[in-house]
Amino acid sequence: MDPVKFFDADVIVIGTSIASQSVIGQLRNTNLRILVLEGGDYERTDFADSLTFSDERGHYVNHHWGGHWSRVYGGASRIWNGFSAPLEKWDMVGIDGRPKWPISIDELEKWYRLSAPLMGEDPSIANLVKYDTAKLFVDRPYIIMDPPLSYSDPKLLTKLKNVELRVKHNVIKFTADESGAHINGIWYSVDGKVQFAGVKKNTKIVLGAGGLGNAQVLLQPAENRQVPVGNESGLVGKTLMAHPHVPTGEGFVDPKVVAKPTWAQVKYRKWLPAYIVGADYKTKLNLLNASISLTLAAVRELSPNEAAVQEFYEKKWGKKLELHTFYARTEQLPNPDNRIEIVAEKNGAGLHKLKIYCVFGARDMMSIDTTARMLADHLLKNKLGVTTIDNESIFLNTWGWAHPSGITRFGSSPKDSVCDSNARVWAYQNLYINGSSLFPTVGYANPTWGIAALGMRLGDHLKQTFAKNG
Ligand SMILES: Cc1cc2nc3c(=O)[nH]c(=O)nc-3n(C[C@H](O)[C@H](O)[C@H](O)COP(=O)(O)OP(=O)(O)OC[C@H]3O[C@@H](n4cnc5c(N)ncnc54)[C@H](O)[C@@H]3O)c2cc1C
Known part of the structure; x- marks a missing residue:
């Protein structure tokens, strides 16, 4: 029999996108030997593109998930848009039966700050997450990163002395030792x-194959045991979440509504004005977190009715009003019916393909509607704007943005989570998960800043762990 080949490294990182690069960034100036396994090539190929096709059901179809999960060096960072915002405390504390994050907002804020330069912002950004929770509406802008961070140049990794990068290496699954405590x-x-390599007990593995890819690997059937390696909790693949998005209407608003944000004295370089309902009202009204952004509408001829409304309110309030479009980006509740499963058919890399169910629920939709209507009332009462609410758009056209989250969530107990608070899979001493699949809840905002923050935190944890163990 051939001797078993080993991946001889201190840390094996799987994937090369934002999550993985954030971990590697923390380990780059250490003596740790890092092996990076990337399933794609340096540029897209037809073979790699074929690997992300799934059976998609629900509100996201027509290769929507696969189209957001590029199998190439740098992953989806090569095509992401560059909007993000931090989560708030309210998102993480387990309100209304939602799973609680195993870390506090104060700890996460520290990593948001440290990862701010990756988002094109300064770590000195003040007070990212705290605000007057008793306010009805809070101006909470998105950062716009322009141009967006793109990990397209492999030299970033290949020039590091302690990193070895292997592209076109698609990870299929892990095996565990007899004690069941280590990936081997x-x-x-x-x-x-298809090939196999052994892994030594003290090698740490960091799986950053994307919000769907992490769960796909942990769901692959094992040869000699009933439970796939990594899915001892039975929760892998469950509670898939994304972010429902929809235009909610238009309105004539006072330009001061979209002027530089006042909340939290943020100093974003470039931002998209947006409003959320304050935390106390959200709790009282049983709402999910929803944000409504305002963008200056494209110049067009107004209908006679629109022109009359603008003229009437400009005269009544004695100020100029500008036409804006209102757009909701919102939270989706974690629901076990929304999930991924593997099917019998395998893709070209040897992984069982995915069946993906993701359907928006009544509370997801009603929270968009209520927030949009409350904002309209708020603007009108305060003589700040007069707006329409587009019922058909909200209830018939909500789609979303494939930000797959929640399907390997971290938590405080192995009874209700896949990973512990350090993102380590509970059953294994040397397997860590990295990316939005960890998020127990998703808030309303595009997730990448949070992914970078958690990735840096994990890199730091690994650095400390190796330093402690010598
Ligand atoms: C068009 C578009 C616009 C977006 N806009 C925004 C936005 O404005 N704001 C925002 O916050 N987010 C946005 N996103 C989402 C954002 O790109 C992702 O949240 C982010 O890239 C996730 O990073 P990641 O490292 O977790 O995973 P990914 O970027 O998905 O990377 C996964 C990596 O793992 C590799 N891989 C996958 N499977 C395997 C395997 N089995 N073996 C080995 N390697 C594997 C992939 O090749 C890739 O390198 C957008 C995405 C798209 C597609």
């Missing part, structure tokens, strides 16, 4: 040829 091997494929 990795099945993977190169150009579709």
Whole structure:
């Protein structure tokens, strides 16, 4: 029998997008030997593109998930848009039966600050997460990163002395040792040829294959045991969440509504004005977190009715009003019916393909509607704007943005989470998960800043762990 080949490294990082690069960034100036396994090539190929096709059901179809999960060096960072905002305390504390985050907002804020330069912002950004929770509406802008961070240049990794990068290495699944406490091997494929390499007990593995990819690997059937390695909790693949998005209407508003944000004295370089309902009202009214952003409408001829409304309110309030479009980005509740499963068919890399269910629920939709209507009332009462609410758009056209989250969530107990507070899979001493699949709840905002923050935190944790253990 051939001797078993080993991946000889201190840390094996899987994937090369924002989550993985944030971990590696923390480990780059150490003596730790890092092996990076990337399933894609340096540029997109037809073979790699074929790997992300799934059976999609619900509100996201037509290769929506796959189209947001690029199998290439740098992953979806090569095509992301560059909007993000931090979570708030209210998102993380387990309000209304939602799972609670195992870390506090204060700890996360520290990592938001440290990862702010990756988002093109300064770590000195003041007071990212705290605000007057008793306010009805809070101006809470998105950062706009322009141009967006793109990990397209592999030299960033290949010039590091302690990093070895292997592209076209698709990880299929892990094997565990007899004690069931350590990952001791990795099945993977190169150009579709399936291979195996052993992993030493003290090698740490960081899986950053994307919000769907992490769960896909942990759901692959094991050869000699009933439970797939990594899914001892039975929760992998469950409570898939994304962010419902929809235009909610238009309105004539006072330009001061979209002027530089006052909340939290944020100093974003470039931002998109947006409003959320304050935390106390959200709790009282049983709302999910929803944000409504305002963008200056494209110049167009107004209908006679619109022109009359503008003229009437400009005269009544004695000020100029500008036409803006209102757009909701919102929270989706974690619901076990929204999930991924594997099917019998395998993709070209040897992984069982996915069946993905994701359907918006009544509370997801009603929270958009209520927030939009409350904002309209608020603007009118305060002589700040007069707006329409587009019922048909809200209830018939809500779609979303594939930000797959929640399907390997971290928590405080192995009874209700896949990973512990350090993102380590509870059952294994050397397997960590990295990315939005950890998020127990998603808030309303595009997730990448949070992914970078958690990735840096994990990199720091690994650095400390190796330093402690010598
Ligand atoms: C068009 C578009 C616009 C977006 N706009 C925004 C936005 O404005 N704001 C925002 O916050 N987010 C946005 N996103 C989402 C954002 O890009 C993702 O949240 C982010 O890239 C996730 O980073 P990640 O490292 O977790 O995973 P990914 O970027 O998905 O990377 C996964 C990595 O793992 C590799 N991989 C996958 N499976 C395997 C395997 N089995 N073996 C080995 N390697 C594997 C992939 O090749 C890739 O390198 C957008 C995404 C798209 C597609």
